[in-house]
Amino acid sequence: MRKLGAASWDRLIVWAWLLSLAAVRAGSPDERDPxxxxxxxxxxxxxxxxxxxxxxxxxxxxGLFYPNSPAWNAALxxxxxxxxxxxxxxxxxxxxxxxxxxxxxxxxxxxAPRLAALAGIMGCSLxxxxxxxxxxxxxxxxxxxxxxxxxxxxxxxxxxxxxALGALVAGVAGFxxxxxxxxxxLSWLVLAPVVAVAWLAxxxxxxxxxxxxxxxxxxxxxxxxxxxxxxxxxxxAGGVLVSPYGLATGLERSLATQRACVGLILExxxxxxxRVHPQWAVFGVLTLTLSALTVAWPLRDWRRVLxxxxxxxxxxxxxxxxxxxxxxxxxxxxxxxxxxxxAPVAGCLIAGATRRAARWAHGRPQAGVAGFxxRWATSHPxxxxxxxxxxxxxxxxxxxxxxxHATPPETAALATLPAGCRLLAxxxxxxxxxxxxxxxxxxxxxxxxxxxxxxxxxxxxxYSGQGETTxxxxxxxxxxAAPGEREAVPLLTxxxxxxxxxxxx
Numbered sequence: 001m002r003k004l005g006a007a008s009w010d011r012l013i014v015w016a017w018l019l020s021l022a023a024v025r026a027g028s029p030d031e032r033d034p035x036x037x038x039x040x041x042x043x044x045x046x047x048x049x050x051x052x053x054x055x056x057x058x059x060x061x062x063g064l065f066y067p068n069s070p071a072w073n074a075a076l077x078x079x080x081x082x083x084x085x086x087x088x089x090x091x092x093x094x095x096x097x098x099x100x101x102x103x104x105x106x107x108x109x110x111x112a113p114r115l116a117a118l119a120g121i122m123g124c125s126l127x128x129x130x131x132x133x134x135x136x137x138x139x140x141x142x143x144x145x146x147x148x149x150x151x152x153x154x155x156x157x158x159x160x161x162x163x164a165l166g167a168l169v170a171g172v173a174g175f176x177x178x179x180x181x182x183x184x185x186l187s188w189l190v191l192a193p194v195v196a197v198a199w200l201a202x203x204x205x206x207x208x209x210x211x212x213x214x215x216x217x218x219x220x221x222x223x224x225x226x227x228x229x230x231x232x233x234x235x236x237a238g239g240v241l242v243s244p245y246g247l248a249t250g251l252e253r254s255l256a257t258q259r260a261c262v263g264l265i266l267e268x269x270x271x272x273x274x275r276v277h278p279q280w281a282v283f284g285v286l287t288l289t290l291s292a293l294t295v296a297w298p299l300r301d302w303r304r305v306l307x308x309x310x311x312x313x314x315x316x317x318x319x320x321x322x323x324x325x326x327x328x329x330x331x332x333x334x335x336x337x338x339x340x341x342x343a344p345v346a347g348c349l350i351a352g353a354t355r356r357a358a359r360w361a362h363g364r365p366q367a368g369v370a371g372f373x374x375r376w377a378t379s380h381p382x383x384x385x386x387x388x389x390x391x392x393x394x395x396x397x398x399x400x401x402x403x404x405h406a407t408p409p410e411t412a413a414l415a416t417l418p419a420g421c422r423l424l425a426x427x428x429x430x431x432x433x434x435x436x437x438x439x440x441x442x443x444x445x446x447x448x449x450x451x452x453x454x455x456x457x458x459x460x461x462x463y464s465g466q467g468e469t470t471x472x473x474x475x476x477x478x479x480x481a482a483p484g485e486r487e488a489v490p491l492l493t494x495x496x497x498x499x500x501x502x503x504x505x
Contacts, residue, residue, distance in 0.1 A: 009383060010114040016390045017118055018100045021125060023401030025132040026093035029408045030486065032428035033446045034076050034088055034134040035435040040067045041077025050244055054450060056434055058422040058441035058474055065450045066253050069136035070244050071183035076134070080435065089405035092134035099132075099142035100125070103343045106149045110310050112347030115382050116354065120346030124290070124339050127283060130267075131336035134406070136185040141340050143184065147177050147195045148320065148341070151202045152313045154228065163223035167231030170199075174232040178239025186250050189243060192236045198316045199236075203229035205305050206312035257449040264456050265448065267333035280332055284325075287335045287342075291325040294318035294345045314345055408432045413479050414440075416505060421477035426463065426487045429479050443472050465491025470499045478502065 036056075044050060050070055054060040067073055079087030100121060107117035125132060132138065150173055158166055177195070181188030203225055243250045261268035269276050271284045295318035298304075298311045305311040321342040328335030358377035360370075375381060410429045414437050417423065423433055423442045430445035444451055444459045451459075461467050471478060478496060481487040496502050 006379070006383070007114070009387075010379075013383065013386050013390060014104065014114055014118045016394075017122060017386070018104060019097065020390070020393065020397035020401070021122065021132070022093050022096040022100055024397050025096050025129075026089050026134065027401035027404040027406050028133075029404070029406050030130075031133040031135060032408060032431040034092065034406075035408070036431040036445055036447065037067070037069065037073045037136075038076035038080040038088065039435045039438065041070075041073030041075065042081065043077075044070060045074055045077055056442060056445065057451075059443055059472065061451055061455055063450070065447065066245060066249075068253055068257065068449065069185040071180070072136035072139055072185065085405050085407045088134060089402070092138075092406065093401075095134070095138045095142065096132050099138060099145065099340070102142055102145045102149065103340070106145065106313075107344035107347040109149070109152065110313060110344055110348050112344070112351050113379065115379055115386065116351035117344070117347035118386075119350050120348070121343050124343035124346050127286060128336040128339040131340060137187070137333075140181065140185045140187055140191070141337065143177060143181050143188075144191060144195070144320075144337075145341060145344075147191075148198060148316055149313070150177075151199055151206065151228070151232075151316070152309055155206055155309050158224055158228060161224070163227035166224060166228040170228035170232035171235035171238075174199075174235025174237075175239045176235075178236045179242045180239075182240065182243035182250070186243065186245075186254050189240060189247065189250050189254065192240050194320060196233045196236050198319055199232045200229055201319055202312055202316045205315060206309050207307050253449060256452075260448040260451070260453045260456055262331070264453070264460065267336075268331050270330050271328075271332060271335075276332070280335075283339075284329055284332075284335055287325045287328060287339045288322075290342045290346060290349075291318065291321035291338050293349060294342045295322050297345070297349075314348075317342060317345055409485070410479060410481075411436060417477050417479070422475050423477050423479065424462075424471050424475040425479045426481070426489065427459075428487050429481070433479070440477070443475060463489045463492055465489070465495045470495050470502070 039056075044067070051064045051066050054065045056065075075091050076088060079091035081087070083090065103121050104117055107120060108114070112120065131141065151170075154166070154169060161169075174195075178188060178192040181191065240247060245253065258268065263269055263273065266276065271281045294314060298315045298318070301311075305315055321338045324334050324341065325338035328338055354377050357373050360373065408428075410425075410432050414429070414433050417433075417437060417440055420439050420441075423430060423440050425433065425442065427444060427446045430442040433440050433442060434445060444455060448456055458467075458472075462472060480489060480493050480496070483490050483493065
């Protein structure tokens, strides 16, 4: 039997960790939105129009329901049709795995050693843990990172290719990313201009290979430089025009979601909102620090950026990560986007810190701190530790991932509901009911953009046990989480248990 070399062993370690992380997150039942999204996808696949009157609620608010991620809904619907929760698990595992793979490959292309790249991606992913989920935003994040990596993938060929070919390739790539992205999630209406600005900056900064004649490797007049930029921006703009509802309606639906959710739902809240846990302020500081370091690295020697394609890519990542991190101070959801965008750079920063630590320890007496730092600044002890820990955690990853495969805890209770009853539950449980009990209608679910802010505020009032009545008028069945569980609403539960009009089934 041939013995594995260090490089092969490192690859095995990397993919064991990344795939285990993807499996654990795909198996988590915490995110319920994929359930109602899968039902929406199934209905669309059956011929139901994208925008349609609501038939899921027993108290509809009027107007049309606009799914904001129709392509992702269809993927989830196909997963459910193929294998129920196993199918949802597989689709989610694929989305998370794609992001992690793209981030790792990009970190390696930026020069991070394998274990350093793994450490950076795992660290950022664990900090942004809630972002790794079965929602369309996970696919959007993978596509965003792919878009930011694309110019560097083409750059080695740009110098020898005709300018017209560069414009065509970039145009097709831009159109595909923007067009498909807008069907995956309407947020690409905003991301397309962001990517366009990043591609423009990269086109101005990155060197050509082979370089143009003359002294200045950043000569802007060379058509091999600007033709792909023009083609790519045109493609991104064209992709926006094929979004599901058109540009104006798509932007309006995005604003409707923001108006309904801001300050009410955690990911749409500021880190200084009184009800927000202080951990999010710490997360904000860490995200700002990483994004600032991503920008500061190439600024240390901006002339080198014109000669080093890797630093041009780092600059591009920083131009996206830092403004998004600043926006995240007002809306937490953007902190996760920034952290996951800068994750490939984190591996490079870790590698740089390790090299500086090794240089500091070299030549000093190997007893004490210098010896400890010198030993742990090499890859061998980390290779041993990560191997042992991955083996120890493997049973847990299998249990939390494939064995659990994202089966929500409400499933059994929802199966006992009377046929056709009108359900009161939290948004998460209602989403599960929409998929597993299509005969049951709900009062409110995860579609905040459809229900609007007034209904969301009213729902919070009932969940907190402060409603004028025990339950909204019209409800005939109730499913609530047990005390101590994640979605428990103890005051409402106590009020319902004390109300003689309601009884346990």
